[in-house]
Amino acid sequence: KALFAHCASLSLNAVVEPWNKRPGALAHADELAATLGFDMVEAGWSPTLDNYLGRVTKARIVQAVREARGEDSAQLIDHMKKDLMAREAARLLEGSNWLPEPLRLDGDDAVGEAAEAVADDVTDETALDSDAAELPAFLADDTGTSSDEPVTDAGEEADHLQAAE
Numbered sequence: 562k563a564l565f566a567h568c569a570s571l572s573l574n575a576v577v578e579p580w581n582k583r584p585g586a587l588a589h590a591d592e593l594a595a596t597l598g599f600d601m602v603e604a605g606w607s608p609t610l611d612n613y614l615g616r617v618t619k620a621r622i623v624q625a626v627r628e629a630r631g632e633d634s635a636q637l638i639d640h641m642k643k644d645l646m647a648r649e650a651a652r653l654l655e656g657s658n659w660l661p662e663p664l665r666l667d668g669d670d671a672v673g674e675a676a677e678a679v680a681d682d683v684t685d686e687t688a689l690d691s692d693a694a695e696l697p698a699f700l701a702d703d704t705g706t707s708s709d710e711p712v713t714d715a716g717e718e719a720d721h722l723q724a725a726e
Contacts, residue, residue: 577663594666601664608654613661614647622650629659 574583575590593599608614614622622643627635630653638646638653 591666600666601660602658606660606664608651608659608661610647610651614650614654615644619643619646622646625659625661626650626653629654629657 573590573593574586575594577587606612608625614625619639623635623639623646626638634653638649641649
């Protein structure tokens with residue numbers, strides 16, 4: 562088994578490099594991880610200052626805290642300098658089982674539940690929009706006048722426009 566695992570590992574490269582797009586190799590690695598049921602959290606990975614938080618932008622740090630702990634926790638750190646922000650984010654993310662997107666499997670997406678909740682809200686809003694499509698007569702009646710156009714003398718309006726240019 563160990564020899565087979567070693568041989569398989571030599572053909573597997575799941576490193577995400579922005580300059581080297583290899584969708585086939587990454588898809589193969591994702592399929593293998595899903596087949597094996599490999600979970601990075603169970604393997605012992607957690608975001609720390611050294612392995613993730615110190616290497617990404619402040620926006621990604623705030624996004625990670627927002628996904629794992631919510632908007633209130635993200636607002637607590639969004640004003641900090643990066644080194645302090647990363648340290649505090651490591652403390653906030655500890656024990657949250659949060660993973661960066663490249664390490665997530667499709668089934669254990671931490672953002673998936675939030676995305677489903679947003680999708681439910683969107684479908685509710687779509688239903689409201691369809692109700693709003695039936696406008697009352699006074700709103701649906703378009704007489705050709707626009708409230709965007711000021712009702713003033715034409716000469717005075719032209720003077721204001723020339724002054725603005």
